[in-house]
Amino acid sequence: MIIHTGARRAAIAATVTGLTATLLTISPAQAAPTAEESTLLEAAQTYLTGENAVTVDGAAATIRKAETIRVAETFTAVRDDRMEAREQLKGINKLAGVHYSAVKTELTPVGEARTRGNTAQLAVQEHTEYTFADTKDAPYSYTVRHKLSYVRSGDTWALAKIDTQDGPANLATPEKLEPAELAAAEKAARELRAADGSKKVTDPALKKRTTRDGNSTLAAYDYQAMVAFATKYAEPEPEDNVPYERDENDCTNFISQALSAGGWERVLGWYRSDSAWWYTGNWWLEHSYTWGGAPNWQRFARDESERVYELDGPASLAIADVVQFEIFGYSDPGQPGHTMMVTDFTSDLLPKMSYHTTDTLNRPLSEIIAEHSTGEKFWYFRT
Numbered sequence: 001m002i003i004h005t006g007a008r009r010a011a012i013a014a015t016v017t018g019l020t021a022t023l024l025t026i027s028p029a030q031a032a033p034t035a036e037e038s039t040l041l042e043a044a045q046t047y048l049t050g051e052n053a054v055t056v057d058g059a060a061a062t063i064r065k066a067e068t069i070r071v072a073e074t075f076t077a078v079r080d081d082r083m084e085a086r087e088q089l090k091g092i093n094k095l096a097g098v099h100y101s102a103v104k105t106e107l108t109p110v111g112e113a114r115t116r117g118n119t120a121q122l123a124v125q126e127h128t129e130y131t132f133a134d135t136k137d138a139p140y141s142y143t144v145r146h147k148l149s150y151v152r153s154g155d156t157w158a159l160a161k162i163d164t165q166d167g168p169a170n171l172a173t174p175e176k177l178e179p180a181e182l183a184a185a186e187k188a189a190r191e192l193r194a195a196d197g198s199k200k201v202t203d204p205a206l207k208k209r210t211t212r213d214g215n216s217t218l219a220a221y222d223y224q225a226m227v228a229f230a231t232k233y234a235e236p237e238p239e240d241n242v243p244y245e246r247d248e249n250d251c252t253n254f255i256s257q258a259l260s261a262g263g264w265e266r267v268l269g270w271y272r273s274d275s276a277w278w279y280t281g282n283w284w285l286e287h288s289y290t291w292g293g294a295p296n297w298q299r300f301a302r303d304e305s306e307r308v309y310e311l312d313g314p315a316s317l318a319i320a321d322v323v324q325f326e327i328f329g330y331s332d333p334g335q336p337g338h339t340m341m342v343t344d345f346t347s348d349l350l351p352k353m354s355y356h357t358t359d360t361l362n363r364p365l366s367e368i369i370a371e372h373s374t375g376e377k378f379w380y381f382r383t
Contacts (some may be wrong), residue, residue, distance in 0.1 A: 032262035039156055040122045043069050044148050046353050047159060049105045052128055054086035055093065056100045072151050072160035085174040088182055091369060097348040100135035107217035110145065118152035123165075125206040127235075128167070135347040141235050143358040146171040167249055168330045171338065174371060183253050185370035193316030193368055197349035203318045210382060213307040221383065223320040226262030234253035234361040236355035246356070251280075252339040253292040254356035255322060259383065262320070264307065267300075267342075294324055294336040298379065308358040308381040314365055317342050317351045320383055326376040336379060340368075 013382050047383025050066020053059035063083075073077050093099065110123040129141035149161035163171050163325035177185060195264045201207045204223035231253070233242045237243045240246070256279065260266070279287040286292075290300035301308045301322075308322065317323070320343075331337025340355035344362045352362040369378070 004046065006147040011152065014308050032068060034113070036115065036120075036139065036307070037122065039107060039122070039197070039288050040113055040120060040150060041107060043159060044122065044124060044146075044149075045105070045107050046073075048107065049103075050127060051082060051086060052103045052105050052130075054083060055090040056103050056130070057133060058266065059103075070153055070156055070158040071100065072153070072158045075158075075160050078161075081176040082173075085176040088177055088185075088193060089174045089367060092182075092185050092189045092370045093366055094366065095186055095193065096350055097193045098346060098350065098364045098366055099133035100130045102131040104129045104131075113224075119151040119160075120152075120157060122148045122150070124148060132346065137346055137360050138344055138352075140362045140364065141237060141362075142358055142363065144358045163349075165249075168327050171355075172358040172360065174367075177370070180375050185372070188369045191368050192350055192369070195221070195349075199316035200345070200349050202345045202349065207319055221259075223262060223265040225382075226258045226320045226341070228263040228383070229355045230258040230341050231255075231361060234343070234356070234358050242317065245283070245286050247286075247292050251355035252294045252297050255341055256287070256291045256297065256338045258341055259322075267305070275276070275304045276300075277305065281305065294331065294339045298336055302381065308383050311382055312349060312381055314378070317365075317380055318382065318383075319345070320341070322381045322383055323334070323351075323353060324352060324379045325368070325372050326378075327372065328374065328376055336377075 034148075043172040047066050047069045050063045050069075053062040053066070054167075055184040055272060063093050065188060067083075067110065105126065105128045107124045107126055110125055113120055113122045122353060123145065125143060125145050127141070127143045129131045129139050131139050147163040150157040150160065151165070152158070166172070204227045207223045209220045239294060244253070244257055254267065256264075256277070260279070264277075266278040267276050268278055269288070273288070274290060274296060276288045277290045277297075279291050289296040299337070311317065311321070314323075322341055325340050326333075327337035338355065338357070340360075342351045344352040344355040346352060346364060351365040353365055353368060354361050354363070372378070
């Protein structure tokens with residue numbers, strides 16, 4: 001769950017359009033950071049901006065600047081792997097037809113820096129937005145929290161660790177792929193781009209509910225309302241103003257809220273039953289397991305209510321469809337660990353996904369498949 005602070009104490013931002021970086025002005029209502037905190041924050045800003053810029057065309061100068069940030073010896077190999085992971089992601093995106101021309105990263109401190117002897121820690125919230133190249137596509141953005149650790153190196157601080165706080169880290173942070181994993185991700189990207197999009201439904205106003213045999217029926221749901229809810233609250237900035245009580249891992253709760261906004265009716269019943277699906281917001285029992293649990297939602301939606309049916313693969317996805325996938329080490333084997341919704345398409349008709357836990361708006365599906373191409377199962381559902 002992302003915690004958005006109502007009053008920001010300070011923020012530093014950098015915009016990469018190849019090479020530029022700027023600092024945000026601190027408003028009079030915000031307490032100025034200490035000199036030491038500013039030093040830690042600026043180092044983190046430069047480094048994370050450079051990392052994110054690896055996937056952007058024409059950002060070599062920003063990447064080189066990030067590589068000048070002093071890091072602890074124990075973090076050197078980690079830094080190299082993190083940079084290589086983004087190089088891999090850039091290549092995978094290229095195969096899928098995704099190019100970024102700019103990225104803007106903003107870090108906001110969460111609380112004060114903690115310093116003890118030769119070590120320091122700083123909690124930050126990262127908000128990053130990518131601009132798609134040569135198109136009018138809506139940007140892709142995400143918000144995630146990190147805990148940064150530093151060690152003193154001579155007269156300066158060296159970055160020693162980045163601990164991502166929200167959900168499985170690779171929901172927002174790419175991980176280096178081994179050769180077989182990279183080959184699988186590249187194959188999936190090629191297949192996504194090669195898919196015939198001539199019959200793809202990208203406009204929610206034109207989507208009709210279809211039966212399992214493919215026959216169209218009158219739309220029973222308001223797909224425009226589903227997408228409007230998901231895009232409005234995927235990145236609820238500047239404050240966490242979602243109109244419901246969030247779960248700690250909020251992905252399925254968020255998608256259930258969007259489906260409810262589009263007309264999915266609640267079904268009363270025992271909170272652990274797969275045939276029930278409801279939300280109350282009461283602090284003692286906010287919702288049924290099927291409302292907020294990924295495998296429970298799947299059993300309700302597909303098996304009990306038959307409100308969805310499974311598609312053959314991502315090439316068949318339409319607007320407001322739902323995608324789930326398994327996460328090794330997080331979800332039970334063979335069970336989904338994450339839930340998200342198709343909220344847009346790139347100019348090449350590649351699905352873009354919105355989801356919570358790491359609050360994310362319009363992330364290209366190619367990136368998500370690339371990060372989970374190691375045998376983790378995907379499910380694609382027509383809503």
